[in-house]
Ligand code: SF4
């Protein structure tokens with residue numbers, strides 16, 4: 001269980017720092033939850049069925065989740081336009 005949760009700081013939401021974003025390909029996901037365990041920002045979130053998704057408001061794009069994933073289900077892709085509003 002996480003011991004803290006991300007929150008907006010004086011510089012805004014930390015997702016604004018990101019240059020790459022993790023994209024989860026659920027067709028390759030085996031629900032091992034390694035990404036959820038290793039993410040240092042607690043921005044890998046679990047669905048009811050234990051598939052995972054990313055909190056893009058606070059994910060910093062470090063890529064640790066992609067490195068931890070044994071099935072390469074997480075792909076790091078460049079942010080489309082840095083500095084513009086992101087979903
Ligand atoms: S890229 Fe880093 S911060 Fe974002 S979800 Fe993956 S491990 Fe967490």
Ligand code: SF4
Nearest residue numbers: 029030032033035069
């Ligand atoms: S580490 Fe990969 S396979 Fe495991 S839950 Fe995360 S995305 Fe799915």
